[in-house]
Amino acid sequence: MTERWVLHLVALFVCVGFQGRVGATKELMPVPTDPLCLSPEEASEGEGWLIPVMHPIVVDKSADSKFYGIARTLQDTLYRDLALSGVFYVLKKSLFPSVFMPMLYEEETFDYFGFRDAGAYMVVVVELSGSDARKPSVRTKVFLTEEGTTLKLDGVDGSLDTDKVERFAHGVVNALQKCFTGVYGNFGSRIAFALKRQKKKEIYVLEFGSGSIKQVSSDGELAILPTWVPGGLIAYTGYRRGNPDLYIVDPEKGKETLFSSYQGFNSGVSFDPKGRFAAISLSFDDNPDIYLVDGSGQKILARLTDSRGIDISPCFSPDGEQIAFVSDRLGGPQIFLMDKDGMNQHPLPLPGSYNTSPDFSPDGHLIAYQSRGEDSRFSVWVYDRRNGQARRLSGGHWDDEKPSFSPDGRLIVFTSTRLGRKLLFLMNRDGSYQRPLVMEEGEFSTPSWEKFFGISQR
Secondary structure, X not given: OHHHHHHHHHHHOOOOOOOOOOOOOOOOOOEEOOOOOOOHHHHHOOOOOOEEEOOOEEEEOOOOOOOHHHHHHHHHHHHHHHHHOOOXXXXXXXXXXXXXXXXXXXXXXXXXXXXXXXXXXXXXXXXXXXXXXXXXXXXXXXXEOOOOEEOOEEOOOEEOOHHHHHHHHHHHHHHHHHHHHOOOOOEOEEEEEEEEEOOEEEEEEEEOOOOOEEEOOOOOOEEEEEEEEOOOEEEEEEOOOOOOEEEEEOOOOOOEEEEEOOOOOEEEEEEOOOOOEEEEEEOOOOOOEEEEEEOOOOOEEEEOOOOOOOEEEEEEOOOOOEEEEEEOOOOOOEEEEEEOOOOOOEEOOOOOOOEEEEEEOOOOOEEEEEEEOOOXXXXXXXXXXXXXXXXXXXXXXXXXXXXXXXXXXXXXEEEEOOOOOOEEEEEEOOOOOOEEOOOOOOEEEEEEEOOOOOOOOO
């Protein structure tokens, strides 16, 4: 399938570019099972291509159109997820084959040639039927136009609760991405960020694939620098007590606890993948250094750095064996790497004199970061640890800052001022397909994407 798929894409268009919460409803759990699905090794051969899919089709087969609203929500969510995935390219509805008829959804009668000529490699069709307006029966089909067959997915046919329509759509697209890339998609994962509104800055959460945001902190003064704690909690720096202290909040229940309130600066926390330890920046002697504390934050286990410079922004690697951090011990702020016990501290060979905000990709191969250029503008870069090369992913007459990898490592969320104010943006990890993620009012900063290091998403 790999060679035919890549050749088909070439012929169609030029390339443009700690807990598993990902899933659909309890009753329906989409899972790719087709032998046509690619292994991660096969999928890597086509990386960089966007797979062209037709605008998803959702049909209300009830006699009285009782599922019209559900069908519209499901279709809109499938379209949004496919477009956001960084894997698929959704074609316009106007490209539907002129002879296409809604009743021809069976494998034997489907217009494979018509959709292929329209430029689509894949067509997703969902049918809703039944007599219970609150729980329609769902039948899902994925047509592959080149092979002239359907793609087999388990968990996509059955009864669908009307309050779980979006989760079902997320699950379908996650399963499709798993089939074509070898890794489940990001829908259902969460992004934490700071948002300034009416002179107050609090921590908010956005579920990827949803257009709504939710405030989760209640600092009342200043809440900044959110990061995820294994288990689905969020740590952030708050100033409610007049000092930069670290708090942990449950984004679902809203319960907050004080994590670290040592004298002076408490900030920049990063947990190891199992949540046993945390690296934080503390400033007992007015000079911030990085310390290792236990998972409760109440016991200091070791001082990891002790330089004349400022050492901040620790970030654990996915395997928990190394920590990236920022230090100005050599002059300007640069990204360093050290073992988890503080040994072997060394700067990364990065271009530029001002590099900060490191974030590991889930496989540990890449480190995304922000760099300030000679024009004093920030841009997003990525450093490849396998070949020692750094590459610029974004930039212009604006600021692009604070990159954070998605759970599958294919996407990067960051902030950008290119539209006149600081907003959340999304791009593929090669820098392609940069687009705004959410357009809510306010100034967005320091996004952090929930990771699932070492824990299965299913």
